[in-house]
Amino acid sequence: MSSVLKAQKANAKGKRKADEMDVDDVEVVLPKKKKNKQRVLMLSSRGITHRMRHFMNDLEVLLPHVKKDAKLDSKSQLHLLPELADLNNCNNTLYFEARRHEDLYMWAAKTPNGPSIKLHVQNVHTMDELKMTGNCLKGSRGLLSFDKAFDETEWGKLTKEVFTHIFGVPSSARKAKPFIDHILTFSILDDKIWFRNFQIMEKDPSQPNGPPQTTLVEIGPRFVLTPIRIFEGAFGGATVFSNPEFISPSAVRSAIRKEQxxxxGERKDAQEDSAIRKELRKRDEDELAVSQVFA
Structure with missing residues (x-):
């Protein structure tokens, strides 16, 4: 009888413990925070000049999550770029294409599925050329500031999203420092995208002993981007947007040469007309001229 009572008490204790465990084990499952895992592959084509190379180095310093690769030999084999990005474990690509050693084009693409944006780079000023007073920590993360004009057009919204993925440095980047001390600004003016980089200063340099006042000091580099086309895929596919106002620099140079x-031609025609008028103004030699009388 005593053994039966002991068994019942043990079962009761076991049930009570199981009930307590069921109550205590109820956990609230919170949704996991999505990590920003953006990596950018940066490379260029053959034929870039020293200014273009310095410009790429400045961008590499600004973006610590960039993986730089060797130059691409052929400009007609852009379909290889998504494979290169996949081999380097990158989901974004910045490809700089140089033409005629003076024109620079930039491809900003999401790999491997797109979209991709082709832009013409103008008015490039590197950090060494500007020699601005601003400075920031190498590898620090920067804030992104976009003009409100980006939200007014469809191509602006798409460009803003792609630039956010490429120029936004994730906190988990291997070379990134846990500091935010500069701001990257993108502004739209005359259908062009103007880029500036500013240092965030908490004190005015002109008043070092004054009250704390947040100011911006430009660091560099500077450049202007003109959108040409937006493709649905990575470096190809259907055209989503085409800029009708874009004129290629080679066409501009051709028009200038044609005008010159x-x-x-007008100057040579004027010289010929002047020579003809001189011939018409010549008078016949008089019979009483010295050369005729004393001939």
């Missing part, structure tokens, strides 16, 4: 050639 027209001026030269």
């Amino acid at each position: 050639g027209t001026k030269y």
